[in-house]
Structure formats: C-alpha cells, structure tokens
Amino acid sequence: MPRDDESADPLLPPEHLPGGSGGVWRVGRTVRRPVGPWTPAVHELLGWLAEQGLGGIPHVSGIDAKGREIVSYIEGRGVPVDDEVVLDSVLVEAVAWLREYHDLAESYRPDGPRLWRQSGGPVALEPGQIICHNDPGAYNWIIQSGHFVAMIDWDLAGPGEPLDDLAFLCWTAIPLYRDIGAAEAARRLDLVVDTYAECGPITLLDAVERRMTTATERIAAGIERGDPGMIHLASRGEPQRTRDRLADFRTRRPAIEAALA
Structure with a gap:
C-alpha cells in the first residue's frame, strides 16, 4: 500500500495533472484527489468491482495525510476530445x-x-x-x-x-x-x-x-x-x-x- 505522504520517492516529485477541479496530483505510482461526502460510496463500489476482477479501473489505497484519496495511476494518455476523434x-x-x-x-x-x-x-x-x-x-x-x-x-x-x-x-x-x-x-x-x-x-x-x-x-x-x-x-x-x-x-x-x- 502506498505511503500516505509525498516522500515515498524523492526522485519523483508530485506532478499536477490536468482535468478535475484543479487539485489532482500524481505522486509516484498513485494519484491523489480531493474527497467529498460521496467518496465512501465510490470507494465501496470500486473495491467491489476490483474483487469481481473488472479490469480498466483505478484501485483505491485509502486516504493520505492531506485528506486526499489515493488511487492507482494508470499508464497511458488521455483523449483531447476537442482535437481528436478516437479510432x-x-x-x-x-x-x-x-x-x-x-x-x-x-x-x-x-x-x-x-x-x-x-x-x-x-x-x-x-x-x-x-x-x-x-x-x-x-x-x-x-x-x-x-x-x-x-x-x-x-x-x-x-x-x-x-x-x-x-x-x-x-x-x-x-x-x-x-x-x-x-x-x-x-x-x-x-x-x-x-x-x-x-x-x-x-x-x-x-x-x-x-x-x-x-x-x-x-x-x-x-x-x-x-x-x-x-x-x-x-x-x-x-x-x-x-x-x-x-x-x-x-x-x-x-x-x-x-x-x-
């Protein structure tokens, strides 16, 4: 499980990610995101889906010391929808x-x-x-x-x-x-x-x-x-x-x- 701070790998400083409401960060192999009252229900759902073996979803690792959720970082690129029509x-x-x-x-x-x-x-x-x-x-x-x-x-x-x-x-x-x-x-x-x-x-x-x-x-x-x-x-x-x-x-x-x- 990832550590709940940002010092797990000093060679990989936090990287601000586009999208969201301005508070999404990549930290090593994880993504840190703001939480809300809905977060427990979302984490419960994602945990259940992981148990069922569904691929293609982020995996939840808890909450960090700053109160952000910790989910797995998935390698790849996003889709700039205004500039691209997917294959x-x-x-x-x-x-x-x-x-x-x-x-x-x-x-x-x-x-x-x-x-x-x-x-x-x-x-x-x-x-x-x-x-x-x-x-x-x-x-x-x-x-x-x-x-x-x-x-x-x-x-x-x-x-x-x-x-x-x-x-x-x-x-x-x-x-x-x-x-x-x-x-x-x-x-x-x-x-x-x-x-x-x-x-x-x-x-x-x-x-x-x-x-x-x-x-x-x-x-x-x-x-x-x-x-x-x-x-x-x-x-x-x-x-x-x-x-x-x-x-x-x-x-x-x-x-x-x-x-x-």
Whole structure:
C-alpha cells in the first residue's frame, strides 16, 4: 500500500495533472484527489468491482495525510476530445468495456442507501437502475498503445439507467456534440449499437438528448450548491455550453437519422 505522504520517492516529485477541479496530483505510482461526502460510496463500489476482477479501473489505497484519496495511476494518455476523434477500434473497445461493467454492476446492490455526489442525500437503487459511471466521456478514457485500457474519474458514479451511460459516452466519443458529418456520425453510431447490443440507434439518439439535458440540470444544481467540480465547469462555460451544443445537435439529428436509413 502506498505511503500516505509525498516522500515515498524523492526522485519523483508530485506532478499536477490536468482535468478535475484543479487539485489532482500524481505522486509516484498513485494519484491523489480531493474527497467529498460521496467518496465512501465510490470507494465501496470500486473495491467491489476490483474483487469481481473488472479490469480498466483505478484501485483505491485509502486516504493520505492531506485528506486526499489515493488511487492507482494508470499508464497511458488521455483523449483531447476537442482535437481528436478516437479510432473505430478504440470506440468499440470502450463500448465493450462499458457493457462488461454494466452487466457486472447489475449484481451490485448496496445493503442500504448511499450518498452519491449528485443524489442530494442517501438514496437506494430503484428497479431498473444500476450504479452508473455517469461520466464515461472520452476525456475519462486512458489509451495505451492504441487501445482503450481504463475508465477513470468515478466521482460522479451513482444510480442511473445503463442506457444513460452509453448515451453520455456517445456524446463525446462518436462524437455527437460536434459536427463530424451525418454519414460518419451514423456509421459510428451503428458501431456502438452493434457492440453494446441492447438498443437501436434511434433509441440511443433519444437517450442522448435526454441524458445531456439531465447533465445541464445537474451542473446547474451543483453550481447552486457550491460543488467545486461544478464551479470549475462553470469557468468553462457550463451548463450553457452544453445547452448550445444540444441545440446544434437537434438541428443535425434529422440528417443523422437519414444517413442511418
């Protein structure tokens, strides 16, 4: 288990990592991140997933002397979603991983209500819900040697429907939030549908509109209650940026549906 200070390896000084709300650091082979009231529920979930043998997740090692969580550092690179469209093969690997996670998560039933970041208080799973990642955008993927290897940043995990997770993934990974051409968007949407093997493309497009509308509402609510992560998103123009992108997506959607046909 990593030490709870930053002196474990004086030759590897702490390295500030991009993303998050400004307080994420790499220390040796670990990542140190701020915690919140939701952290115990997230750690419980990640611990259970590790016990089940799910690959592609960070492993929790506790809390350090500064009160930050300690999770394993996963080698690879992130995805700059505004500058890159991931390869078809990487998209398929990520969707296959998400399906594996969802199938496994169906068996995860906490023994009582848990407090999740966006729940506003302790809640129990409702019928048809699982604990979703809730933020599986391509910016939370780790790519290694041209392959998807991990999904990071589990702070927003909480109750939801599996299709909502898949819809969120499509928003940044197809991507649907920006124009890549209707034919290309339709082709990659078919890849997702064929890999996940649960719904048709029109159902998924409906889910995208619903899920990203919910995302704007959650960001706005988080800003209102002073959530540091949501305030960080506000500095980047949220939730209005996603609202604008949704409006643009709605104008492009008929052409995508025509290309699907």
